[in-house]
Amino acid sequence: MTSMYKEITINGLWKQNSGVVQLLGLCPTLAVTTSAVNGLSLGIATALVMAASNASVSPVRQWVPTEIRVPVFILVIATLVTIIDMSINAFAHPLHKVLGIFIPLIVVNCIVLARVESFAAKNETVPSMLDGLMMGTGLALVLGLLGGIRELVGRGTLFSGLDLVFGPAAKQFVLTVIPDYHGFLLAILPPGAFLGLGSLVAIRNWIEIRNTAKASAAAPLLKIAPSH
Amino acid sequence: MAETIIKHTLKTIVTMIIFTLVGTALLAYIFEITRVPIEASEKEARLALFKQILPESAYDNALLTDIVELAPSKLLGNRSSTTANIATFHHQAAGVILEAIAHDGYSGDIKLLIAIRSDGSLSGVRVLTHKETPGLGDYIDIAHGKWIQLFNNESLTKTPANLWQVKKDGGKFDYMVGATITPRAVVKAVLKALTFFDLNKDTLFYKFKQASPNAVLPTQMQRDEP
Numbered sequence: 167m168t169s170m171y172k173e174i175t176i177n178g179l180w181k182q183n184s185g186v187v188q189l190l191g192l193c194p195t196l197a198v199t200t201s202a203v204n205g206l207s208l209g210i211a212t213a214l215v216m217a218a219s220n221a222s223v224s225p226v227r228q229w230v231p232t233e234i235r236v237p238v239f240i241l242v243i244a245t246l247v248t249i250i251d252m253s254i255n256a257f258a259h260p261l262h263k264v265l266g267i268f269i270p271l272i273v274v275n276c277i278v279l280a281r282v283e284s285f286a287a288k289n290e291t292v293p294s295m296l297d298g299l300m301m302g303t304g305l306a307l308v309l310g311l312l313g314g315i316r317e318l319v320g321r322g323t324l325f326s327g328l329d330l331v332f333g334p335a336a337k338q339f340v341l342t343v344i345p346d347y348h349g350f351l352l353a354i355l356p357p358g359a360f361l362g363l364g365s366l367v368a369i370r371n372w373i374e375i376r377n378t379a380k381a382s383a384a385a386p387l388l389k390i391a392p393s394h
Numbered sequence: 395m396a397e398t399i400i401k402h403t404l405k406t407i408v409t410m411i412i413f414t415l416v417g418t419a420l421l422a423y424i425f426e427i428t429r430v431p432i433e434a435s436e437k438e439a440r441l442a443l444f445k446q447i448l449p450e451s452a453y454d455n456a457l458l459t460d461i462v463e464l465a466p467s468k469l470l471g472n473r474s475s476t477t478a479n480i481a482t483f484h485h486q487a488a489g490v491i492l493e494a495i496a497h498d499g500y501s502g503d504i505k506l507l508i509a510i511r512s513d514g515s516l517s518g519v520r521v522l523t524h525k526e527t528p529g530l531g532d533y534i535d536i537a538h539g540k541w542i543q544l545f546n547n548e549s550l551t552k553t554p555a556n557l558w559q560v561k562k563d564g565g566k567f568d569y570m571v572g573a574t575i576t577p578r579a580v581v582k583a584v585l586k587a588l589t590f591f592d593l594n595k596d597t598l599f600y601k602f603k604q605a606s607p608n609a610v611l612p613t614q615m616q617r618d619e620p
Contacts, residue, residue: 231406238413245417249424256428259435351529 171296178300185308186363186370190277195309196359198268200320203327205313206306208265208272211250213302215272219243220286220298227287239282240273247272264327277305312362320354322347444479444491446536447509447518453481453488455602462598464492469590471495471503471583480602487512487599490591493522496583500575501525504534508587512599515549519584524576531576541577544568550588558585 184190194212199205219242223230230238251269255262262269272278281301286294318324322344328336352358437458444457461477464470471494479491489511496504502525509517519542521535533539544567559565560578569577591598 229409231402231409234406234410237410241413241417245420248421252424252428252432256431256435259432259439263439349529354528 170293174293174297175300178297178302179304179307182301183304183308183370184277184301185305185312186367188277188280189367190280191275191305192363194268194271194275195305195312195363196356198265199309199313199316199359199362200354201317201327202310202314202325204264205309205311207261208268209302209306209309211254211265211269212272212275212278213299213306215243215246215250216278216281216298216302217295218246218298219278219282221291221295222246223282223286224289224291224294230287235287236279236283239279239287243278243282244273260329277301308366312359312366315362315365316353316358318343319350320352320358321349443507443520443522444509447507447520448481448489448491449517452511452517453483455480455482457481457491460602462601467590469586469593471497471586478598480598482599482602485602487595487602489517490595490598492587492591494583494587494590496579498575498582499524499526499579500531500573501527504576504579504583506580506583506587508584510588510591512595513549514551514588514592514595515547516545516584516588517547518543519545519580521580526576527573530570531573533570533573534576534580541568541570542580545584548584550592555585555589558582 178184182188185195191212194208198208219239222242223239247270250272251262254265254269281298285297289297314324317326322342324341324343326340328339353362440458448457457479460480460482462480464472464476464478466472466475470476470492473495476493478493481488481490489509492508492510494506494508496506504524504526505522507520507522509519511517521542524532524535526532526534533541536542553566557564557566558581560567560569560574560581562569562574563578565581567577567581
C-alpha cells in the first residue's frame with residue numbers, strides 16, 4: 167500500500183510531471199509565469215482544485231453512468247474552481263486582480279479533467295486525492311520555477327508581489343538579486359515563457375537520460391529498455 | 395428491451411440533475427458567505443486608489459456613494475454610462491473623480507482615473523488598466539514609473555490646451571524615447587477630461603451643493619462638443 171502512495175507521488179512530481187513531461191495545461195504555464203509568486207499561486211490553486219476534484223469524483227464514481235461522466239466531471243471541477251475563485255477574491259483580493267481570468271480558466275485546464283478521468287474514475291478515494299495533489303504540486307513546482315527564472319532574468323528580482331498574497335508586511339521578503347538591473351524584457355514577454363519551458367524540459371530530459379545511463383552502467387547485465 | 399432503455403435514460407437524467415443541484419446549492423452557499431468580504435475588499439481597494447489621487451483631508455463626504463451617472467461621452471471616451479464620484483467639503487464642491495478611457499494607446503484601451511479639484515486643477519491621475527508593452531509603454535502605470543505624477547497640479551489655466559502634448563509634438567509633457575504613442579494617448583485623454591469638467595462642472599456639483607439631499611439633476615447634461 168505504501169509503495170502505491172510512493173509511486174503516485176513520484177509519478178506526479180517527476181515521472182509524469184504535467185508541466186514538463188505530459189505538457190498538459192500549457193495555457194496557464196506560459197501565460198501566468200511572469201513572476202515566481204504568480205506562477206506558484208496559480209499552481210497551488212490548480213493543485214487544490216485537482217486534489218478536491220479527484221477526491222470528490224472517486225467516491226461517487228460507480229453512480230455516474232459512462233455516457234454522462236464527462237459532463238458530470240466538468241460540473242464538479244467547475245463548481246470547485248468557482249469556489250476557489252470566490253474564496254481568493256474574498257480573502258486575497260489583490261492576488262485575485264493579478265491572476266484575473268486565469269483562475270476560472272483552471273476549469274478548461276486539460277490536466278484536471280485528465281486526472282479525474284484516468285485516475286479518480288478508477289481508483290479509491292485516498293489514492294485519488296493524493297494523485298490529484300501530487301500532479302498539481304508537480305505543476306505548481308514547474309510554474310513556480312519557470313516564474314522564478316523569468317522574473318530573475320527579466321527583472322532581477324525574486325518573489326516580487328509577495329505582498330499581494332500576505333499583505334504589505336511581506337514586502338520585505340522581496341529579493342533584489344541583481345541590483346540596478348535594467349531588465350531583460352524578452353524573459354517577461356511570451357517568448358520568454360516558451361524559451362524557459364523548453365529549457366526546463368531539456369534539463370529534465372538530460373537528468374533522466376543521465377540517471378538511466380548510470381543505472382545501466384551500474385548493472386550491465388540487466389538490459390534496460392529505453393522508456394521514451 | 396425498451397424498458398431497460400427507458401430505465402437507463404431515467405437514471406442518467408436523475409444523476410445529472412442531482413449533481414447539478416448539489417453543485418448549485420454549494421455555489422449558492424459559498425457565494426453567500428464570500429459576498430460581504432468581496433464587497434468590502436473591493437470597496438477598500440477603491441478607496442485606497444482614491445486616496446492616492448485625492449487626499450482624504452480634501453473632502454468630508456461619503457465619496458464612494460456620492461456619485462453622478464454620466465452618459466457616454468466623446469470627451470471621456472466611455473462607450474457605456476459611467477459614474478463620477480463627487481467630493482465635497484463642508485457642503486462646498488471640493489472635487490470630482492472621473493473615469494476616462496483612451497482608445498488610442500499602443501495596444502487596447504487605457505483606463506484612467508482622474509481627480510480634478512473644483513477650481514479645475516488636477517489633483518492626480520492614475521492608470522486603472524492598460525495593455526501597453528511591459529518595459530516600454532507601461533511607465534504610465536505608477537507601479538512602473540513616476541511619469542503619471544507630471545499631471546499633479548496641472549490645469550487648463552496653467553497650461554494652455556495647445557501645449558497639452560508630448561514634447562515631441564511641441565507640447566510640454568515629457569515622454570520616454572521608444573514609447574511615444576502611449577503617453578500621447580494619456581495626455582490627450584487627460585486634456586479631454588479637463589475639458590469635460592470645464593463644460594459640465596455646474597451639472598456635476600448641482601446635486602451636492604444643495605442643502606436638500608433630494609435635489610434632482612437637470613434633465614440634460616451639456617453637450618460634449620465645445
